[in-house]
Amino acid sequence: MLEQYMNWYSFALEALNYDVKNAKRFEGIERVIVVGMGGSGIVGDMLSTVTQTYSKTPFHTFKDFYLPQNFVNKNTFVLAVSYSGNTLETIASVLQAINAGMPIGIVASGGELIDIARERGIPYTIVRQGLAPRSALPLLLIASIKLLHSCGVLPVSIDVIEKSVQILKDVERASTIASQLAEFLVNSRLPLIVSTTRFAPLAIRLKNELNENAKMQAKVEIVPELFHNDIVGWERGVVSEKAIVIDSDTNYENLLLDFYANYLKSVGFEVFYLRLEGNIIERYLEGSLIAGLTSVKIANALGLDPLQTKSIAMYKNFLKKYREKIEKEVLQQPS
Numbered sequence: 001m002l003e004q005y006m007n008w009y010s011f012a013l014e015a016l017n018y019d020v021k022n023a024k025r026f027e028g029i030e031r032v033i034v035v036g037m038g039g040s041g042i043v044g045d046m047l048s049t050v051t052q053t054y055s056k057t058p059f060h061t062f063k064d065f066y067l068p069q070n071f072v073n074k075n076t077f078v079l080a081v082s083y084s085g086n087t088l089e090t091i092a093s094v095l096q097a098i099n100a101g102m103p104i105g106i107v108a109s110g111g112e113l114i115d116i117a118r119e120r121g122i123p124y125t126i127v128r129q130g131l132a133p134r135s136a137l138p139l140l141l142i143a144s145i146k147l148l149h150s151c152g153v154l155p156v157s158i159d160v161i162e163k164s165v166q167i168l169k170d171v172e173r174a175s176t177i178a179s180q181l182a183e184f185l186v187n188s189r190l191p192l193i194v195s196t197t198r199f200a201p202l203a204i205r206l207k208n209e210l211n212e213n214a215k216m217q218a219k220v221e222i223v224p225e226l227f228h229n230d231i232v233g234w235e236r237g238v239v240s241e242k243a244i245v246i247d248s249d250t251n252y253e254n255l256l257l258d259f260y261a262n263y264l265k266s267v268g269f270e271v272f273y274l275r276l277e278g279n280i281i282e283r284y285l286e287g288s289l290i291a292g293l294t295s296v297k298i299a300n301a302l303g304l305d306p307l308q309t310k311s312i313a314m315y316k317n318f319l320k321k322y323r324e325k326i327e328k329e330v331l332q333q334p335s
């Protein structure tokens with residue numbers, strides 16, 4: 001598993017060369033909704049934030065079996081991302097989009113979604129198989145950006161991506177920070193992850209990686225919203241816990257983060273600053289790499305198998321029984 005993360009730079013270069021099948025340009029796209037769950041769905045969180053800086057098109061992300069009704073129209077492009085291509089939430093959303101005649105693009109390593117794309121002439125990209133979805137992040141993210149380009153939607157230029165992926169070359173730096181963070185977190189019961197709004201996808205990603213690879217719980221809180229609720233929750237004190245503060249590329253945001261870090265220390269937290277460099281895409285990529293490596297290092301230290309996610313499999317098995325019922329109800333929604 002560690003090796004999959006260590007290969008992210010070469011994954012990124014590989015994805016920059018992927019072909020888009022059934023490529024076609026759609027006219028009149030006004031917005032994009034990215035659907036997908038877990039390690040695939042994080043691509044939507046990242047794209048909806050990155051595009052606030054780099055694109056004129058509004059991006060949204062939605063993670064459920066259905067599409068929000070006010071997004072169901074022919075000017076909304078649906079990008080479906082599922083590493084396996086078999087995730088029922090994502091499939092049901094795509095079926096709803098097909099029913100409504102919406103423009104769609106699919107990124108997967110295979111599975112049912114690729115079958116659907118082939119049958120219906122939907123633009124799609126196949127990423128390499130055999131990985132854990134979470135360790136395929138650069139493949140899924142870059143394949144999604146390339147697919148959107150070929151459909152006439154510009155989330156961010158390919159030049160910016162080519163430049164940004166260079167940060168993944170420095171595996172040494174990422175691995176050193178990951179070792180320090182793993183040591184900091186290994187005995188924590190419920191670490192608190194703090195970031196600003198634009199870096200929330202990274203905070204969520206770190207939580208998800210700790211959940212899946214290290215079988216560990218974590219809590220995410222976002223500045224400035226946390227100053228309006230979460231901050232009060234520590235007034236009764238904390239026995240002893242760990243907080244990770246993900247820094248920002250904006251000065252005033254770092255001031256707010258420092259203020260909260262000092263407050264957390266005053267109520268009993270130990271604080272680890274995750275300091276990243278570069279533009280938001282570089283920070284997402286390097287931060288996600290550090291998150292992946294940290295969680296695998298914790299798993300290794302605790303003698304756990306980072307690859308195995310029994311509970312997700314249990315949920316997916318449970319869902320299979322209700323597939324027909326769910327799809328029927330989703331597709332009955334007025335569009």
Ligand code: F6R
Nearest residue numbers: 038039040082083084087133134
């Ligand atoms: C991440 C992971 C899960 C899956 C999620 C959706 O590594 O295993 O979070 O990403 O269950 O499955 P896919 O990605 O196949 O659509």
